[in-house]
Amino acid sequence: MHPVNWFLLILLTSGLSARASDLGTTGLIDLPTARVMNDGEFRIVFSQQRLADIYNLNYQATPWLEATYRYVRNDVKGIRYADARVGQHRDRSYAFKARLLEESAYLPQIAVGAQDFFGSGAWAGEYVVASKKFRNFDVSLGLGWGRFAKTNTINNPMKLLSDRFGGDYAPNVGGNQGGQLRLGSLFRGDQAGIFGGISYQIPGWPLRVLAEYSSDDYSHEQRVIMNDAGGASPFNFALDWKPSANTNLVFSRQQGNQWGLRLSLSFDTKSNLPRNPPPRFYSSAESRDRSQAPENLNLTSWYDRLLYDIERSGLLLRRADLPPGSSVATLEISNMVYGLTADAVHRALTLAEAHLPPSVTTIILVLNEDNIKPATIVYRRQNRGQTRISASNARRIDILPSRVLDSPTNTTIYRWPEVAIGMSLKGRVQFFDPEVPLRHQLAAVVSVGAKIGEGWNLWGSYFHDITNNFSTTRPPASSLPHVRSEINRYLVYGATGLDALYLEKRGTFREKWHYRAYAGVLEEMYSGAGGEIIFQPFQSRFAFGASLNAVRRRDYDRGWGLLDWRVVTGHVSAYWASPFYNLDLGVHSGRYLAKDVGTTFEVRRTFDNGWMIGGFATFTNVSAAQFGEGSFDKGFFFRVPLDKLLPGNQKNLWNTTLHNLQRDGGQRLEGFGQTLWYELRGMRYDALYNHRDRMVP
Numbered sequence: 097m098h099p100v101n102w103f104l105l106i107l108l109t110s111g112l113s114a115r116a117s118d119l120g121t122t123g124l125i126d127l128p129t130a131r132v133m134n135d136g137e138f139r140i141v142f143s144q145q146r147l148a149d150i151y152n153l154n155y156q157a158t159p160w161l162e163a164t165y166r167y168v169r170n171d172v173k174g175i176r177y178a179d180a181r182v183g184q185h186r187d188r189s190y191a192f193k194a195r196l197l198e199e200s201a202y203l204p205q206i207a208v209g210a211q212d213f214f215g216s217g218a219w220a221g222e223y224v225v226a227s228k229k230f231r232n233f234d235v236s237l238g239l240g241w242g243r244f245a246k247t248n249t250i251n252n253p254m255k256l257l258s259d260r261f262g263g264d265y266a267p268n269v270g271g272n273q274g275g276q277l278r279l280g281s282l283f284r285g286d287q288a289g290i291f292g293g294i295s296y297q298i299p300g301w302p303l304r305v306l307a308e309y310s311s312d313d314y315s316h317e318q319r320v321i322m323n324d325a326g327g328a329s330p331f332n333f334a335l336d337w338k339p340s341a342n343t344n345l346v347f348s349r350q351q352g353n354q355w356g357l358r359l360s361l362s363f364d365t366k367s368n369l370p371r372n373p374p375p376r377f378y379s380s381a382e383s384r385d386r387s388q389a390p391e392n393l394n395l396t397s398w399y400d401r402l403l404y405d406i407e408r409s410g411l412l413l414r415r416a417d418l419p420p421g422s423s424v425a426t427l428e429i430s431n432m433v434y435g436l437t438a439d440a441v442h443r444a445l446t447l448a449e450a451h452l453p454p455s456v457t458t459i460i461l462v463l464n465e466d467n468i469k470p471a472t473i474v475y476r477r478q479n480r481g482q483t484r485i486s487a488s489n490a491r492r493i494d495i496l497p498s499r500v501l502d503s504p505t506n507t508t509i510y511r512w513p514e515v516a517i518g519m520s521l522k523g524r525v526q527f528f529d530p531e532v533p534l535r536h537q538l539a540a541v542v543s544v545g546a547k548i549g550e551g552w553n554l555w556g557s558y559f560h561d562i563t564n565n566f567s568t569t570r571p572p573a574s575s576l577p578h579v580r581s582e583i584n585r586y587l588v589y590g591a592t593g594l595d596a597l598y599l600e601k602r603g604t605f606r607e608k609w610h611y612r613a614y615a616g617v618l619e620e621m622y623s624g625a626g627g628e629i630i631f632q633p634f635q636s637r638f639a640f641g642a643s644l645n646a647v648r649r650r651d652y653d654r655g656w657g658l659l660d661w662r663v664v665t666g667h668v669s670a671y672w673a674s675p676f677y678n679l680d681l682g683v684h685s686g687r688y689l690a691k692d693v694g695t696t697f698e699v700r701r702t703f704d705n706g707w708m709i710g711g712f713a714t715f716t717n718v719s720a721a722q723f724g725e726g727s728f729d730k731g732f733f734f735r736v737p738l739d740k741l742l743p744g745n746q747k748n749l750w751n752t753t754l755h756n757l758q759r760d761g762g763q764r765l766e767g768f769g770q771t772l773w774y775e776l777r778g779m780r781y782d783a784l785y786n787h788r789d790r791m792v793p
Contacts, residue, residue, distance in 0.1 A: 115131065115336075115344065115360075116139060116141040116152065116154065116344070116358070116360045118141075118143040118145065118150055118348075118356065118358055119143075119150060119152065119164075119166060119191070119211060119219070120139075120141045120150070120152025120153070120154050120164040120165075120166050120191065121154070121162065121164050121191055121193055121209065121211065122154075122162060122193070123236075124236065124293040124295060124306050124307075124308045124332075124334075125293070125306055125308050125332040125333075125334045125346070125348050125350065125356070126308065126310055126312070126332060126350065127236070127238070127291050127292075127293055127308050127310055128193060128207075128209055128223060128225055128238070129207075129225060129227045129234070129236040129238075129293070130195065130199075130204065130205040130206055130207040130225045130226055130227035130236060131205065131207075131227055131234075132156060132159075132160070132162045132193065132195050132207065133154065133156040133162060133362075134156060134364070134366075135156050135158065135159040135366060136156060136364065136365045136366025136701075136703065136707075137154075137155070137156045137362055137363070137364060137365070137366075138153075138154070138155050138156075138362070138363045138365050138709060139152075139153075139154040139155075139360060139361065139362045139363070140152070140153060140154075140360070140361045140362075141153075141154065141358065141359070141360045141361075142358065142359045142360075143356065143357070143358040143359075144356065144357050144358075145350060145354055145355075145356040146354040146355075147170070147314060147351075147354065148168050148169060148170050149168070149169045150166065150167070150168050150169075151166070151167045151168075151169075151534075152164055152165070152166050152167075153165045153166075153732070155709055157677075157701060158676075158677045159195075159677075160194060160195040161192065161193075161194050161195075162192070162193040162194075162195075162209075163190070163191070163192055163711075164190065164191040164192070164193075164211075165188075165189075165190055165732070165756075166187075166188070166189050166190070166191060166211075166212075166219075167187070167188050168187040168188075168189075168218070168219065169187075187212075187218045187219065188726075188756055188757070189211065189212040189213070189214075189218070189219055190212070190213045190214060191209065191210065191211035191212065191213060192209060192210055192213055193207050193208070193209035194207060194208055194209065195207045196208055199227070199228065199229065204226040204227055204228035205226065205227045205228070206224070206225070206226045207224075207225055207227075208222075208223070208224050208225075209222065209223055209225075210222045210223075210282060211243075212278075213278065214278060217278060217281075219243055220242045220243060220278060220281065221240055221241060221242030221243035221244045221245070221312070222240065222241045222242060222244070222282055222283050223238050223239065223240040223241070223244050223291075224238060224239050224240075225237070225238030225239075225291075226238070232296055232297040232298075232299060233294060233295070233296055234294065234295045234296075234297075235292070235293075235294050236292055236293050236294070237290075237291075237292040238290070238291050238292060239253075239288050239289070239290060239291075240288060240289045240290075240291055240311055240312075241254075241282075241283050241284065241285055241288050241289075242281070242285065243312045244288075244289045244291060244311050244312055245285055245287045245288050245289035245311060246289060246311060246312050246313040246314075246315060247289060247310075247311055247312075247313045247330060248289055248290050248291070248309070248311050248330065249287035249288060249289045249290070249311070250287065250288055250289075250290065251286070251287065251288075252283075252284075252285055252286055252287055252288045253288065254283045254284070254288075255286075260284075261283060261284050261285075262284070262285070262286055263284065263285070263286065264285065264286070289311025289312070290311060291308070291309055291310055291311040291312075292308065292309055293306065293307060293308030293309065294306075294307055294308075295307075295336070302337060302338040302339065303335060303336065303337055303338075304335075304336040304338075305333075305334075305335060305336075306332075306333065306334040306335070306336055306346075306348075307331070307332070307333050307334075308331070308332050309330050309331060310330050310331075310332060311330070313328055313330065314328055314351060315328075328350075328351030328352055328353060329351055329352030329353075331352065332348060332349065332350045332351065333348065333349050334346050334347060334348035334349070334356070335347050335348075342361060342362045342363070343359070343360065343361055343362075344358075344359070344360040345357075345358070345359055345360075346358040346359075346360075365701075365703060365705075365707035365709060366703055366705075366707070367705055368705075369436060369704055369705050369790075371439065371790075372439075372739065372745045374409050374410065374443050374745065375408060375409060375410070377405075377408055379401075379405055379447075379450055379451075380393065380395060380400075380401040380404045380405050380451075381401060381450055381451060387404075389401075389404060398451045398452055398453060399413075399416055399506040401451050402416075402427075402447055402448060402451040402452070403508060405447045405450075405451070406429070406443075406444060406447055409443050409444075409447065410431075410432050410433030410434065410440075410443075410745060411429050411430065411431060411432060411433075411434075411440060411443060411444055412429060412430040412432060412464075412508075413427060413428070413429055413508055414428040414429065414430060414464055414507075414508055415427075415428045415501050415504040415506060415507045415508060416428070416501075416504055416505065416506040417501050417503070417504045417505050417506070418452075418456070418505055418506070419505060421455075422456075423455055423456055423457045423458060424456070424457070424458045424459075424460065425448070425452050425456045425458070425459050425460070426460040426461075426462065426499075426501060426504075427444065427448065427459065427460070427461055427462070428461075428462040428464050428501055428504075429444050429461055429462070429463065429464065430463075430464045430465065430466070431463070431465070431747075432747070433745045433746060433747055434745045434747065435705075435706050435737060435739055435745065435746060435747050436704055436705075436778065436787065436790075437463065437778045437779050437783070437784065437787075438784065438787035438788075438790040438791050439745065439790065441461060441463075441473050441791040442790060442791050442792070442793060444461055445459060445461070445475050445791065445792070445793045446793035449477065449793050456477065457476065457477050458474065458475070458476055458477065459474075459475045459477065460472060460473070460474050460475075460499075461473040461474075461475070462498065462499055462501065463498070463779055465775075465776065465779060466551065466553070466602050467550055467551030467602045467603050467604070468602050468603065468604050468610045468772075468776065469498035469499075469500070469604045469607075470498055470604070470610065470632065470776050470779040470780070471495055471496070471497065471498055471634075471779050471780075471781065471784060472495070472496045472497065472498055472499050473493065473494075473495060473496075473784070473791065474493070474494040474495075474496055475492060475493055475791070475792070476492045478492070489788075489789050489792040490788035490789045490792070492792060493788040493791050493792060495781055495784050495785055495788075496634075497607045497608075497634040498604060498607050499607070510547075512547065512548050512549055513546045513547060513548040513554075514546065514547040515544065515545070515546045516544070516545045516546075517542070517543070517544050518542075518543045518544075518545075519540065519541065519542055519543075520540075520541050520543070521538060521539070521540060521541070521562075522538075522539050522540075522541045522559070523536065523537070523538050524536065524537040524538075524539070524587075525752075526566070526758075535565050535566050535567075536563075536564070536565060537561065537563070537564040537565075537566060537587060537591065538562045538563045538564075539559045539560060539561050539562055539564075539591070539592075540559075540560040540562060541557055541558070541559055541560075541595070542557065542558045542560075543555075543556065543557040543558075544556045544557070551601055551602045551603045552599070552600070552601055553599070553600045553601075553602070554597075554598075554599050554600075555596060555597070555598055555600060556594075556596060556597040556598075557594075557595040557596050557597075558593070558594055558595060559591070559592060559593060559594075559595050559654075560592050561591035561592045564587065564588070564591050566584050566587040566588050566591075567584060567588065568584050568585055568588050570584075572760070573724060574723075574724055574759060574760045575722050575724075576690045576692070576718065576722060576723075576759075576760040576761055577661060577690050577691070577760060578760060579621075579649070579661065579663075579688075579689035579690045579760050579763050580621070580689065580758055580759065580760055580763040581758055581759055581760050582652075583620075583621065583758055585652045586620050586621055586650075586652055586654060589652040589653050590620070590651075590652055590653045590654030590655075593653055593654030593655060594617060594654050594655065594656075595617075595619070595620055595654065596616075596617050596618060596619055596620075597616050597617045598614050598615060598616030598617060598618055599614065599615055599616055600612065600613065600614040601613045601614075607634070608631055608632055608633055608634065609629060609630070609631055609632075610629070610630050610632065610772055610776065611627065611628065611629045611630075611772075612627060612628045612629075612771075612772055613625075613626070613627035613628075614626060614627065614768065617650070618645075618647065618765060618767075618768055619765060619766045619767060619768070620650070620654060620766075621649060621650055622647040622648065622649060622650060622689075622765060623647065623648055623650055623658060624645055624646050624647030624648055625645070625646055625647075626643065626644055626645030626646060626647070626666075626765075626768060626769065627643065627644060627645075628641060628642070628643040628768070628769050628770070628771065628772055629641060629642055629643075630669075630772045630773055632773070632776070632780075634781060635781045636781075637672060637673040637674070637675070637782070638670070638671065638672055638673075639670075639671040639673075639773055640668075640669065640670055640671070641668070641669040641670075641671070641770070641772065641773060642666070642667070642668045642669065643666055643667050643669070643686075643768070643769030643770060644664070644665075644666035644769075645664070645665050645666060645765055645768060645769060646662075646663075646664045647662070647663060647665065647689075647765065648661065648662045648663075649661040649662075663687075663689055663690075663691055664687070665686070665687050665688060665689055665764070665765070665769075666686050666687055666769070667684040667685060667686030667687075667696075667764075667769060667770060668684070668685055668686060669682060669683065669684045669685075669770055669773075670682070670683050671773045673777075673780060673782060675782075677701060678701050678702055678703055679699055679700070679701050680699070680700050680701075680702060680710075680773075680774070680777070681697075681698070681699050682696075682697075682698045682699075682700075682770065682773070683695060683696070683697055683698075684696040684698075684770050688714075688716060688761070688762050688763055688764060689760075689763040689764065689765070690718070690760045690761060690763060692716040692717055692718045692761055692762065693716055693717050694714060694715050694716025694717060694718075694762060695714070695715060695716075696712055696713070696714040696762065696764070697712065697713050697714075697715075698710060698711065698712035698713075698733070699711060699712075700733055700774070702735075702774075702777060704778070704783070704786075704787070705737060706735065706736070706737025706739065706749055707735065707736065707737060708733065708734070708735035708774075709732070709733065709734055709735075710732065710733040711730070711731070711732050711733070712730065712731060712732075712733065713728065713729070713730040714728060714729040714730070714761070714762030715728050715762070716728075716761055716762050718761040718762070722761070723759055723760075723761040723762075724757075724759055725757055725759075726756055726757040726759060728761065728762065729755065729756075729759060729761055729762035729763065730755070730756045731753060731754050731755035731756050732753070732754045733751075733752075733753055734750075734751070734752050734753075734754065735749050735750070735751045736749065736750045737749055738750060753766065
């Protein structure tokens with residue numbers, strides 16, 4: 097990983113308990129325990145043994161469900177796994193662990209899990225494990241199947257339920273291409289293995305001593321890699337050092353014949369929302385000398401004073417309506433810098449309190465997000481001298497559908513175009529390439545944003561390559577049109593080039609309909625035109641949308657040239673804002689870039705602090721054999737807030753999508769179509785309602 101990416105990782109971490117096993121799942125050395133991470137914790141684990149290099153991404157998806165994505169690399173020729181392939185082995189797999197029972201004074205914590213849930217099946221296994229704390233000791237005992245049933249075995253107790261659980265543990269459980277669910281092999285086999293371990297926390301020191309008895313003898317790996325036909329010792333020992341709140345470093349002696357090293361880094365995606373103070377300045381209600389108000393500002397006009405202060409706070413006041421003698425003032429505002437919409441509302445209401453006439457008893461804020469108007473905030477002012485009662489603050493806020501100010505009494509005339517030019521460094525990473533586990537690019541990026549009218553924007557970005565280890569030595573092995581699998585050619589031959597340059601129009605009509613239309617160089621591989629529309633009923637947890645794009649592949653140098661591949665791609669979508677654990681679900685059905693047809697299922701967990709982590713899976717009419725290794729497209733969404741790195745209030749976010757393997761089936765445009773619902777999430781009714789108290793000035 098490039099030093100810049102390490103720097104981002106370290107700065108974004110906070111105090112967590114990173115207790116991973118070498119296989120990523122929370123555990124001891126190689127074995128899982130019944131422990132899980134803190135809710136919302138995200139963890140990166142690097143493990144190195146002589147048997148394998150193991151890279152893990154872990155996420156505590158709910159308080160009781162832990163998910164792991166794992167990449168295992170063996171560089172020794174001749175390894176043969178369940179899929180019968182021979183040669184250097186690159187295995188990608190998923191694991192899940194569910195907590196069934198929380199620990200109490202008398203009962204242990206109990207969890208059930210499965211590793212290599214869909215994949216090649218090389219590391220397939222299931223387990224039930226219990227853990228109990230005794231002062232500084234944490235003791236675990238488990239029963240396992242598959243890889244956990246190689247030694248110290250007993251008859252499989254599941255055969256008492258049904259004979260179908262007997263027989264050999266199913267070979268080739270992941271299918272010829274990998275990636276297939278192996279429901280038919282769960283908890284099967286004539287034998288089950290007993291495993292266990294213990295950890296001891298040394299008082300007063302950030303050190304733990306670990307010991308475990310493994311029921312996986314690694315017999316094949318030991319024979320091929322270690323050249324040890326006698327097998328391995330079942331005992332493993334380690335010292336776990338915690339140099340910081342979010343970091344663990346583990347030194348281990350494993351199988352009696354090798355040393356191991358593991359590094360864990362954890363991130364708290366569920367951290368509490370800070371209220372970063374807005375810029376400090378003297379209000380224009382003060383004297384001109386103090387407020388530094390320009391000479392042409394009319395200090396006798398409440399609108400001019402409010403406009404001046406609001407813009408200094410990182411907001412825009414687009415228009416207002418306050419007829420003579422009216423007690424209701426309506427303001428249309430845009431949030432430019434606040435990561436949480438409630439903070440933008442709080443700031444706008446605070447300044448409105450200072451500048452609006454005392455006769456105004458109700459303030460209405462129309463939220464305008466780049467010409468999309470998803471909601472309206474109604475605030476009832478408190479009588480002067482009235483004692484504030486915090487319990488009733490939220491009752492002074494109502495959240496209503498969006499509205500249009502047809503004949504405002506005041507309008508801000510902005511100068512068009514409004515141009516913003518920025519320069520930044522951007523790191524791109526590609527995890528778990530079949531040849532290299534981590535490829536990267538560091539580039540200097542010049543970005544341009546120009547607002548050329550109400551809802552009209554021109555966006556562009558140009559990349560200048562600084563360092564890059566992407567390669568074209570491994571050509572695509574796909575029978576489908578290479579709509580994505582040639583991405584490395586763009587990252588090599590077009591490492592420096594035009595990334596995007598397109599015109600966009602956004603807006604809202606009839607309150608519930610929001611749209612986005614665009615045309616130009618859309619992303620690194622495609623140019624074209626398209627649009628998206630979404631229907632979001634007020635207060636509903638459901639929304640529906642559609643997108644349509646006509647695009648053509650760009651030349652590899654990322655200039656203005658185009659290749660022959662043309663396609664019209666589009667989807668219809670349904671969304672559900674679930675009331676559970678901040679989980680949002682989406683389903684998209686339609687035509688993809690390779691002209692295949694199918695459906696994408698996705699789930700994302702989003703927190704108000706800006707963090708978002710999710711996953712997706714796409715199934716189309718392309719067979720697993722046509723798709724190639726992995727069988728179908730799947731991967732992860734990540735969004736990381738940058739407000740901890742940058743001063744003041746920030747809306748800046750780092751977004752990326754990681755694919756398990758970059759193939760051609762089930763591919764969509766990056767950032768175009770199926771995006772509006774997630775962009776507007778922070779202004780959804782439920783998101784606003786949960787922060788009514790925070791809005792009150």
